[in-house]
Amino acid sequence: MVEVKLENVTKRFGNFEAVKGLNLNVKNGEFLVLLGPSGCGKTTTLRMISGLETPTEGKIYFGERDVTYLPPRDRNISMVFQSYAVWPHMTVYENIAFPLRVKKYPKDEIEKRVRWAAELLQIEGLLDRYPGQLSGGQRQRVAVARAIVVEPDVLLMDEPLSNLDAKLRVMMRAELKKLQTKLKVTTIYVTHDQVEAMTMGDRIAVMNQGRLLQVGPPTEVYLKPNSLFVATFIGAPEMNIVDATVVEKEDGLYLEGSGFRLRLPEDFRGILKDYMGKEVYLGIRPEHMTVKGVSTLEHVSKSAEMEGVVDFVEALGTDTIIHVKVGDNLIKVKLPGHIPLPVGDKIKIEVDLDNIHVFDRKTEKAVI
Amino acid sequence: MKDETVYTLKKIGFYTVIFTAVAWILIPIIVSFLYGFTSKADYYDPHMVIPHHYTTEYVRVILFTLGAWDGIKNSTIVATLTIIISFILGIPAGYSIAKFVFPGKDTIKLSIIALRMFPIPVMAIPLIILYIRLHLADTLLGVALAHTAMALPFVVLITSSIFSGVSKEYEEAAMVFGLTRLGSFLKITLPLALPGLAAAAMFTFVMSWNEVFVASVLTLTHRTLPAQILSIMAGSSGGAAPDYYKFAAAFIMTLPAMLFIFFARKYLVTMWGITLK
Amino acid sequence: MERKSLLPYLLILPAFAYLLFFVGYPLLQALYLAFTQNGAFSLDTVRRTINDYYFWSAFKDTLAFAAVIIPIQLFLAIVFALLLNKAFKGKDLAIYALVIPLTISDVAGGLIWYSMLSPYGFVNKVLMNIGLISHPIYFFGYQFRSREFLAIVMAEVWRATSIVFIIILAGLQMISKEYIEAAEVFGASYWTRLRRIVFPMLKPSIQSALIIRTLFAMQIFGVVWILAGRDLPVLAGEGFYQLTVIKDYGVASIYALIIAGLSILFGAVYVKFLKAEYLEVMR
DSSP: OOOEEEEEEEEEETTEEEEEEEEEEEOTTOEEEEEOOTTSSHHHHHHHHHTSSOOSEEEEEETTEEOTTOOGGGSOEEEEOTTOOOOTTSOHHHHHHHHHHHTTOOHHHHHHHHHHHHHHTTOGGGTTSOGGGSOHHHHHHHHHHHHHTTOOSEEEEESTTTTSOHHHHHHHHHHHHHHHHHHTOEEEEEESOHHHHHHHOSEEEEEETTEEEEEEOHHHHHHSOSBHHHHHHSSSSOOEEEEEEEEEETTEEEEEETTEEEEEOTTHHHHTGGGTTOEEEEEEOGGGEEETTTOOOTTOSOEEEEEEEEEEEEEOSSEEEEEEEETTEEEEEEEESOOOOOTTOEEEEEEEGGGEEEEETTTOBBOO | OHHHHHHHHHHHHHHHHHHHHHHHHHHHHHHHHHHHTBOHHHHTOTTOSSOOOBOSHHHHIIIIISSHHHHHHHHHHHHHHHHHHHHHHHHHHHHHHHHOOOTTHHHHHHHHHHHHTSOGGGGHHHHHHHHHHTTOTTOHHHHHHHHHHHHHHHHHHHHHHHHHHSOHHHHHHHHHTTOOHHHHIIIIIHHHHHHHHHHHHHHHHHHHHHOOHHHHHHOSSSOOHHHHHHHHHOHHHHTTSOHHHHHHHHHHHHHHHHHHHHHTHHHHHHHHHHHTO | OOOOOSHHHHHHHHHHHHHHHHHHHHHHHHHHHHHEETTEEOOHHHHHHHTSTTHHHHHHHHHHHHHHHHHHHHHHHHHHHHHHTSOOTTHHHHHHHHHGGGGSOHHHHHHHHHHHHSTTSHHHHHHHHTTSOSSOOOOOSGGGHHHHHHHHHHHHHHHHHHHHHHHHHHHHHHSOHHHHHHHHHTTOOHHHIIIIIIHHHHHHHHHHHHHHHHHHHHTOOHHHHHHTTTSSOOHHHHHHHIIIIIOOHHHHHHHHHHHHHHHHHHHHHHHHHTOOHHHHTTO
């Protein structure tokens, strides 16, 4: 187990800058999720930590050790690949034993450890099989067993669940997380699936276009996104983003947009003082609103209302997502339970003002 | 710093090996082409590594006096016939293997692969008996028929892999919108497979163009180019042919095939990957 | 899903029948010519073949060429393929250069190497001009048969390594990069990765390369005929000679049968000993 530190890491492929000046600390024993859309540089970052790629600029440290230019085999790391990369010409046993054999463990120790890892992943019965005879889920378990068998300093996972079907994915999510908690190995996990990130990570690092945007515990990234990108990337359905203007009137502070006018509490005045009379983006998560007369917002101290017309209703069973036309904006409201509001109904939406977000139009950085 | 030196040295070593390999392939071709046009005096001057005086005389003699031009014509006819016959027979088979599921398919495919392991060219020896009886001996059609047997397993395997590369859904979509199976094959699959098929045709052409044993055994007066060259150049009987004629002959034989493959080069690696699996 | 129909069989039938005929008929004809005399079973033709002065040296030479040429080709092809499987500037050009010989027939290959190795050829001229030798080295002629052997080996290695190279390269490209990277991450050195991951996964490609090359090596003819004539007799050459010069169809047929037998024998040996076990359990 070790702490991983990236200092100003940049990676260029020809003219293309895949990773731009990345700074990141992964704590000892932490489960860190690198989250971002495809092509955001997260896999490149992981591959630089593994040593499969070398940074163009910057340094990578494992604890005090500078590993920037070390080949993978001198780093004592393990990796679970997206395609699993379970070698088809070796039995499951040989696959799991491979890292031990390469590191010249004694024979009985290899046997012991392979059994231990296989038991942990519940694949003891498959040890004599070839990967071609296994299902995707079983192959994935082999890949994980192979990765933990040597007790690596750092465990790297590159979208390990993306090739599994939905049900298996949910199951493996919990299992991997439990396993990591048990082994306490520093883990860096790459995914584009925000649900995976939220449920598994001790902390999430959100990347986009080669840059690291925000690092923090899942709830923090969810509740306090620092930019428009992070705000919209995390959460489903996506956060509503509408154009609005900060308006200062005698009787108070308002956010005005097409079809709505939200009165803000006085304590927003300080935060918004540079934006008086200016256009901003207003962001409200669908789950931070409710429809008046249908349900109520709990634990909410400050709220405001807007009026709209029901445009469309998505019934998901456990939740209902109401698409509401507010002026020119289409706003999604997520209500718990099955609430089949008739299309065309006029309704009042109640907005939780503790959980609204305001973004600068130019920098797209969060103001609130 | 030390790491960097090692890295640079490795890189230099790498490029040296690559360069040597490429030079090893290219130099003999360049030299034989050069010598095919070198004047007699320059060639027999031991100090003249790179000749100064050139002539097209030998190429002309080979072509027009020694019958290589007729050989080229014959080879072209044989190769074209081979393409036509082997495609007429091979495309339906390749399509069937690619697009249908039917019992015995694996066995059929395996036996076609196994037939490829059979040295069909040397079987021209016993074949000649039949050819004499059918008056196919010393005819270009006879050679083309034998070349077809040689090329057919390749054509079937190549076309089947080309057709399975064209998604079944395209064809199914066409059938949903009212085309027959044959119609959707002609209008959808065939055009999409065309570049691959063209490459396969060039491949077949080169295979036939270069084949010498069958052609030498089955013909006497209607020689294809390699058979003609072999009969005028071969070591024991034709050892008397002056060296520079040999180089001119090498030039005449090599150039067309090289041009053909140049146009098909994009497909070379994948095609061999397919056929030889 | 599909209506049971004869269509797929009908589509395959012509090609299959054609192939069967062109393999089956000559085979039967050859057996008939080889083992009968005036309509009755006889070993006369076989005896005539074996007692021929050239027979055993043709047999030996053919095998000797294969034994020398094929290992060199396999080694070179693997080295080239490993080098060219990396990304570097000029890779495509290098690959194209290395596969050019695929287009060159054995006759042309022989003639091209004659331009290198003849008394006034390139090699002799270069060596003489830098002063390494004062007289040309003679590679050709009955009295230099071992050098003729060497010249043919050089020509064949030069001409036919490309096919092995292409097969191995195609095989390498089919190995997912992640398999090799995984081994790298788990601590394997370059040699371990080659030995434990790349070579085992390359087995099917090596197998087909060996089968194809051995098949062609048993039929070696044009290049020998051009460079050495009957100085170095080979099986296909003797078959050709018996047929076209002696007009002994029976003996010629026996040569054809021997070549076919050797091809099938070696093919079977490769299939048996280069089995990729992991591919078999999958079916």
